[in-house]
Amino acid sequence: MAMNADTTLDMQRQINDMKSKTGSPVFDTYQTSLTGRYCSKEMSQLFSQRSRHSTWRKLWLYLAEAEKELGIETISDAALTEMREHLVVTDEDFEIARVEEKKRRHDVMAHVHAFGQVAPSAAGIIHYGATSCYVTDNAELILMRDAMDLLLPKLAKVLSNLSAFALQWKSEPTLAYTHLQPAQLITVGKRAAQWAQDLIFDLESIEHVRETLQFRGAQGTTGTQASFLEIFGNDSQKCDQLNELLCKKTGFPSCYPVSTQTYTRKVDLLISNAISGLGATAQKITGDIRHLAAWKEIEEPFEASQIGSSAMAYKRNPMRSERIYSLSRELQSKPGSFAATLSDQWMERTLDDSAIRRIDIPEMFLLADAILLSLDNVTSGLVVYPKRIDARVQEELPFMITESIIMRLVATGVSRQDAHEQIRVLSHEAGAQVKNEGKGNDLVDRIKRNEFFRPIWADLDHMLDSRLYTGRSSEIVETFCGERGVVAAKLAKYQDYIRAAGVAELSV
Template sequence: MADHTQDTRIQRTQLQQELEQMQAKSSPAEFDTYQTSLTGRYCSTAMSHLFSQRSRYSTWRKLWLYLAQSEKELGIESITLEALEEMRTHVQLTDFDFETARTEEKRRRHDVMAHVHAFGVVCPSASGIIHYGATSCFVTDNTELILMRDALQIILSRLAKVMRNLSMFALKWKAEPTLAYTHLQPAQLITVGKRAAQWIQDLMFDLQSIEHVRKGLRFRGAQGTTGTQASFLEIFGGDASKCDRLNELLCQKAGFTACYDVSTQTYTRKVDLELANAVAGLGATAQKICGDIRHLAAWKEVEEPFESTQIGSSAMAYKRNPMRSERVYSLSRELISKPINFANTLSDQWLERTLDDSAIRRIDIPEMFLLADAILLGLDNVTDGLVVYPKRIQSRVQEELPFMITESIIMKLVAQGESRQEAHEQIRILSQEAANTVKNEGKPNDLVARIKGTEFFKPIWVELDSMLRPEL
């Protein structure tokens, strides 16, 4: 007993030392400030990086470069080649740039102008022409459209992988009879593969919706402060054709086919709502799929992957809780809630723009995609390793199969001249009696024996045993 206690103390001391070493190596922010669970625990590095500050503000710089390049191409002589080269060299932000912008924002209370200043510090030849003719939404709105377009592509790739997993699963188990459920009560048989095909079809709807909104995304472009391009008309001496050409050049550089036909200071927030509805639809599908898997796991028919060293419960060592499906289910519930925020933002935009769309969209746009990413990573993991227990499925089928054949019995009796209503009533009475035996006496289902003992069903007695085949 003493040796065991000493060993435990040594293990605790070693663990404490390891924790202290980890804390010493980690930045203070990792332990001392709130970190979102999405980026720290659930979603991919790719999606986290896409919506990082470095990605966002580097995209701002790319847009300022695209604008300057396009204005230069359209004859603005004050933009020099040296300025463009400096801007190109410093597109990616350094820690120094972030610190400069942070200091400037405290002083100016304006994040875009803070970054204009920070960019100008490292690009002195360009400092006078950065953001020339533009309003803040030139970088903020266009960046959001770029990030959402790229995020949708990540989502589509992950969704296709989940559909592939389930397609392979459906084909493998397409002929395995299993109980279907309506009202969460046993109903006529389907197959294990057919149920997976139902999931795939819903995911296909999501894929089509997301592809549709991604294909429909346009650029805001350079529209000025209220969408009239007044500032750019001034720059180009009233030449409206150059304003149109400017947007064509910006679209080419940013990878968009066109700008939205009408913009105010922003692109319409209807775009965000349509996109949120499509992405949130994926959350509803994922919650449905994982809810089904959780029920099947409770019946021990199908389970998500469970590793050999995995612990299902800290108290109940025998448990195999479907924690992956529960996680996806939980994240899906949060994703489903997002569209209402985008709807409220759209409806609350007064006239040409109010700023109360800003703070909430800084939260909701990244979170929507981080949630979708985490959900699909979880679904990929679950669907790539689903475990099926055929013997258990067959056992449960046999428990309910006598009830399953009652509709066929009615049809056969009617074909031989019996009344459909009378056949239904006879089979209903015997079914209730058999169910009572199962529920109140704990005995096996004896419906077939009751049918064989009832003269009314004599015309189909010889067919009964052959009807009790699940594959039929």
């Protein structure tokens, strides 16, 4: 039934009345589910407005300190002292900046003026020689570096979980699947080792972009350092020294050798490729877990009071794996956006990179953080049902021993082609019974009744031991995940974090 205008107006009055009673803006404005539901407090704080704009103030301080160290006498000790005393942007500072930005339509200059109000001795030298990208770009590089430093130990923790799980179940036979159809056997641990190997690649990729990340530094409006060359009286050496000092103060090894007004947006794309790779891996892992849960072989943790479905009370839906899968899908979309931003940077810079990067950069890291938190939780508590796994193995095992039967028959002098045809016919008969009549797999019984197979009848029961068909699965797991394996070597530098970290708690 459609609402009339009076009804709508009445509902709005009720909402406004509730707002006045509750006084909470959180429930009256859009909030991203990443910060409200999924990611960690530390990652959310890192990309907060206070963190970003306080980083701007540090960068202005570092610039002023370096310029003074290089002989700029107009920068006083009092100015530097006042700047140091007001590095954290307060709520009052944000209000000043809000008013300034509305008037000036420039966020950097708004914060320059807000900083100058609380550090009046520095008001005339804040941002001296710099362009806006000195603070915006350098701050983003700092934030992305620090964000990767948050992600890497969490990724290492997930790897540690999977490695321990793989070792625990390294010898448990399970069905392997190709084309999502039963194939020859592997072990539960071998499959987990496959997951771990993909995560190793992600760890290495993120470590690489983290280790090779450089600083933009103080490069001027088009990357020529013209303004700083003028400040330092055409002394090119001091321009180099300025960036060396800035790198030392911010903890970067060096600056990118060539900049435009910005650092090249290729850097963002390289980082996003590494981070989004984690999303692809996480989606693969949780997709496998969801299938295994459907077959009742392996489940993610399920709490005693957890509800799987509001209608179907018996359900044990893999909601954590589904959440990871969903967030991973979004993370994997990010490189396309960063690639488009890079390709659209005409000449030395266009501003159409600004608004989208304000969204893409934080979201990329918030997504990755949320994925790792949930993946840690899932991999810390995977539940295995060995009897169910074995039951499913036994349903398919008669088909899987047919190649061994052929080889044993040939060893007794039987034609390989004849053996293949005989086993093909019986296999299809048994398969038809399973699919058309819903009965069990009776291939072994059919073989025992067929005189052609008499030479290997005595071997059949022994051949139905599933442990005979997992190949080197256990050895592969031990080599990869054991004490001297690849995983242990990669995780060595993260061991303090791994030992201190418990199971990741999910907020919802």
